[in-house]
Amino acid sequence: MNAGILSLWGVWDAIYQRCTRLQYVDKGKNIFRIVQLRYRGEVLTTADGQLIRPGDRIIKLHIHNYYLATRFQGITSDTRMGLLLRQYILISLPQLAAYVASLPQAEQIKGIVGTTMLAKGAEQLGFSVSEVPMTLFFRYKSWYLKLMLSLIHPDGFKRVRNQPELVLKRVYMSKDELFRRYLPQAVESGNHE
Numbered sequence: 223m224n225a226g227i228l229s230l231w232g233v234w235d236a237i238y239q240r241c242t243r244l245q246y247v248d249k250g251k252n253i254f255r256i257v258q259l260r261y262r263g264e265v266l267t268t269a270d271g272q273l274i275r276p277g278d279r280i281i282k283l284h285i286h287n288y289y290l291a292t293r294f295q296g297i298t299s300d301t302r303m304g305l306l307l308r309q310y311i312l313i314s315l316p317q318l319a320a321y322v323a324s325l326p327q328a329e330q331i332k333g334i335v336g337t338t339m340l341a342k343g344a345e346q347l348g349f350s351v352s353e354v355p356m357t358l359f360f361r362y363k364s365w366y367l368k369l370m371l372s373l374i375h376p377d378g379f380k381r382v383r384n385q386p387e388l389v390l391k392r393v394y395m396s397k398d399e400l401f402r403r404y405l406p407q408a409v410e411s412g413n414h415e
Contacts, residue, residue, distance in 0.1 A: 235288035244284060247321045252314045255284045258327065261335060263392075269350045272396040274333045281322055283336030283393075307340065311347065319404035322397065333396045337363060341391040348403045349393040364390040 238244075244255040259282055266274040274280060293310070297303055322328060337360070338344075341351050354360045 246286075247314065248317050250289070252317050253286050253289055253310045254314050254318050255286050256318070256321075256334075257282045257284070258325070258331070261332070264355075266333075266335070266350070266352065266392070266394050268333060268394060268396040268399060269345070269348065270396055270399045270402075272333070272398065274335065274394060274396070278332040279327065279330045280332055281318075281334045281397075283318075283334050285336070285338060285340070304342075308343065315347065315400070316404045319400050323401065323405055328397075331397050333394055334400060335392065335394040337390055337392050339364075339368070339390055341393055344391075344393045348399050349395050352392050352394075354390050354392050360390055 239255075243257045245257065246252065247254045247256060259280065260276075261274055261278045261280045262276055265276070268274065290307070290310070293306065294303055297306070318334070322331060322334070325331070337354055341349075344351050356364075
């Protein structure tokens with residue numbers, strides 16, 4: 223990605239951040255931004271057997287695409303990008319767990335839910351993965367995420383066109399599973415306040 227496009231994206235990202243309720247988990251150090259809301263969608267069964275139902279309070283996960291784009295600048299290998307993404311997620315999840323645990327409404331939060339095209343390997347991290355209904359909203363989101371990926375990836379739109387497996391997925395995890403897997407690490411590393 224050239225520096226001009228990245229600069230414009232940075233301006234857009236700052237405007238987007240101000241216009242939404244997204245909160246940084248740890249600005250500049252964590253790839254997640256979040257918003258607390260009531261879940262709307264089909265009932266989800268998490269890997270540890272818990273149910274996330276419509277109306278439950280959840281943390282909606284958003285990958286900070288602009289942050290990733292700045293980190294991936296100059297990288298041309300898909301393998302290297304994939305390894306770096308996994309590393310950023312593994313660093314970010316304990317911080318996310320500590321952040322959720324510190325929220326005043328933590329007791330009421332049922333789980334974390336996100337939608338992504340980067341769901342490969344999510345189960346190994348404790349997430350469940352399912353299809354999303356292809357409503358107008360999810361069609362738009364799929365188009366938008368493909369646009370983001372084409373901007374981040376050095377092969378651009380060619381990468382998106384040649385990857386039919388790039389399908390929007392829902393990833394989710396119960397709060398209990400998030401804490402069981404990642405909160406002890408956050409406490410041990412001194413990130414939990």
